[in-house]
Amino acid sequence: MRDLYEVLGVDRQANASDLKKAYYKLAKQFHPDHNPNDKAAEDKFKEASAAYQILSDDDQRARYDRFGFDGLRGSNGGGAGFSNVDDIFSAFGDLFGDFFGGRASGGRRQARGADLRLDLSLTFAEAVWGTTKEVNVTRDVGCATCKATGAAPGSKSESCGTCKGKGQVVHAQGFFMVQTTCPHCRGSGQQIKDPCTDCRGRGTRPETSTLSVSVPSGVDDGQTLRLAGKGEAIAGGAAGHLYVVLHVQGDERFKRDNEDVLTEIPVSFIKAALGGEIEIYTLEDSCNGTATVKLEPGTQPGDVLVRRGQGIPRVGEAGRGDQVIQFKVEIPKKLTTRQEELMRALAEELGENVKEKRGLFGRKKS
Numbered sequence: 045m046r047d048l049y050e051v052l053g054v055d056r057q058a059n060a061s062d063l064k065k066a067y068y069k070l071a072k073q074f075h076p077d078h079n080p081n082d083k084a085a086e087d088k089f090k091e092a093s094a095a096y097q098i099l100s101d102d103d104q105r106a107r108y109d110r111f112g113f114d115g116l117r118g119s120n121g122g123g124a125g126f127s128n129v130d131d132i133f134s135a136f137g138d139l140f141g142d143f144f145g146g147r148a149s150g151g152r153r154q155a156r157g158a159d160l161r162l163d164l165s166l167t168f169a170e171a172v173w174g175t176t177k178e179v180n181v182t183r184d185v186g187c188a189t190c191k192a193t194g195a196a197p198g199s200k201s202e203s204c205g206t207c208k209g210k211g212q213v214v215h216a217q218g219f220f221m222v223q224t225t226c227p228h229c230r231g232s233g234q235q236i237k238d239p240c241t242d243c244r245g246r247g248t249r250p251e252t253s254t255l256s257v258s259v260p261s262g263v264d265d266g267q268t269l270r271l272a273g274k275g276e277a278i279a280g281g282a283a284g285h286l287y288v289v290l291h292v293q294g295d296e297r298f299k300r301d302n303e304d305v306l307t308e309i310p311v312s313f314i315k316a317a318l319g320g321e322i323e324i325y326t327l328e329d330s331c332n333g334t335a336t337v338k339l340e341p342g343t344q345p346g347d348v349l350v351r352r353g354q355g356i357p358r359v360g361e362a363g364r365g366d367q368v369i370q371f372k373v374e375i376p377k378k379l380t381t382r383q384e385e386l387m388r389a390l391a392e393e394l395g396e397n398v399k400e401k402r403g404l405f406g407r408k409k410s
């Protein structure tokens with residue numbers, strides 16, 4: 045692990061405000077919204093967030109300064125890092141709100157549109173090799189007529205008269221002054237004199253559009269893709285995100301275990317005993333590929349052959365898992381007279397007593 049001060053690019057004397065500034069700078073640079081599908085940026089974002097989480101806590105920082113990472117062991121979340129970015133947003137949501145959403149004037153919090161979720165079905169091959177899918181989404185988008193302002197073209201929205209554009213009103217309650225969201229403009233600080241007729245002043249309109257969803261190779265059932273900014277639009281704020289939940293159909297030829305696939309190949313007991321070549325299914329050619337592999341003489345039921353790097357591609361990374369071929373040795377259920385003769389001859393050669401249909405302890409079977 046890198047030194048936490050080095051991660052944030054500050055010296056050891058940095059005060060709380062220096063740390064915050066340094067973290068904001070990195071978080072903004074590597075923010076997932078600005079770096080979609082960029083694993084390296086996401087890792088930087090996580091690393092900076094973990095460093096900031098520790099150094100912004102006086103107690104944890106003091107222990108880290110004295111004992112390094114050892115000092116953080118066993119403390120609440122210390123040094124644990126973040127496994128996914130949603131944890132970061134829930135830990136530092138307020139900070140992000142202030143920083144990315146906030147405006148320089150007056151500390152008003154910017155609203156964000158609602159997130160949307162939709163389900164997407166994929167075949168096994170589409171999940172393994174990736175695909176692009178068109179989906180229809182009905183959501184609020186910015187009104188083109190008023191450019192999402194809600195004000196009729198040519199007219200302007202004005203500062204709200206009630207709060208003088210601050211979005212907050214202050215009123216006395218007993219001895220105290222209490223600040224609340226302006227009831228007139230609902231916190232936006234703006235009022236519209238002449239609302240846009242197309243969106244009735246909302247600034248957004250529902251619209252059904254076709255979006256292209258790029259599914260990376262190697263995804264698995266139940267995983268979710270996040271399309272930043274493709275959720276509901278909102279006047280005066282950023283759009284929400286669209287979450288696409290993936291449902292992957294199974295394939296009886298390939299049983300998935302993370303990045304590995306297990307393929308069961310039936311093989312006759314004669315072939316298992318003698319060895320030879322055998323044809324198997326592979327993931328190539330959209331999971332319709334075949335290959336010929338060597339079957340060792342004396343192959344036992346359940347024996348496996350591992351084809352390294354022939355499994356499922358890793359999402360967002362180079363490399364693939366393995367394909368594990370498991371041999372299922374099959375015994376014939378019926379024999380012709382000739383086959384039975386040959387088998388009995390073989391049994392004799394092997395010294396097997398198969399002359400009578402005897403069970404254990406010599407008792408005759410019915």
Ligand SMILES: [Zn+2]
Pocket residue numbers: 187188189190191192193194195240241242243244245246247248
């Ligand atoms: Zn409009």
Ligand SMILES: [Zn+2]
Pocket residue numbers: 204205206207208209210211212226227228229230231232233234
């Ligand atoms: Zn107002």
